[in-house]
Amino acid sequence: MALVILGMAAAGVLLPFSNGASVQAEGLRMTLAAKLADDLMERIIATPPGQIVATWDGAEAQGQVKDAGGTVFTDPMYANFSRRATCHDNVYVPQQSGPPWPCDYILVSVQTSYQGREMALISRLISK
Numbered sequence: 001m002a003l004v005i006l007g008m009a010a011a012g013v014l015l016p017f018s019n020g021a022s023v024q025a026e027g028l029r030m031t032l033a034a035k036l037a038d039d040l041m042e043r044i045i046a047t048p049p050g051q052i053v054a055t056w057d058g059a060e061a062q063g064q065v066k067d068a069g070g071t072v073f074t075d076p077m078y079a080n081f082s083r084r085a086t087c088h089d090n091v092y093v094p095q096q097s098g099p100p101w102p103c104d105y106i107l108v109s110v111q112t113s114y115q116g117r118e119m120a121l122i123s124r125l126i127s128k
Contacts, residue, residue, distance in 0.1 A: 033081065033112040033119030036065060040083055040110045041122050043068060049128045052087055052106055059084040062115070081119075084111045091125065104128050 044056045060066060062082040065073050090103040109123040 029114050030119050032077065033114060034122075036078075036081060036083060037110045037112040037120040037122045039068065040085060040112075041108065041124060044085060044087075044108050044110070045124070045126060049106065049126060052108065052126065053089045056085045056108070057087040062113075080115045082113045082116075084113075085109070086111075093125065 047055055060083045063079045065078050065081050086109045088107040091105040091107040092103045106126045112120040
């Protein structure tokens with residue numbers, strides 16, 4: 001009987017620690033996902049506007065996320081991440097003066113996922 005009570009007490013003490021570890025791991029993944037999304041967005045912004053849609057509209061599959069030099073990350077902590085960049089050309093912004101066309105913006109969105117679950121999404125308007 002004492003062993004059962006001791007086991008229940010130990011579970012009650014250890015359970016918060018295991019939950020804390022899983023929350024910490026989730027926070028680390030979210031931070032890394034935001035950094036990966038931001039890094040890709042910075043690379044897109046550095047591209048001449050006329051080449052953005054042709055160069056960046058696409059995805060990097062899970063485990064195929066690349067650094068700024070175009071090399072796939074080999075560190076295991078990147079293995080379950082994927083990224084997708086979506087570029088919409090000729091976006092009309094209501095605050096523009098004049099008629100809706102021509103539109104002078106590109107809407108770029110970068111989504112980072114971990115094991116297929118969205119972790120970070122960054123969107124930005126880029127002027128042509």
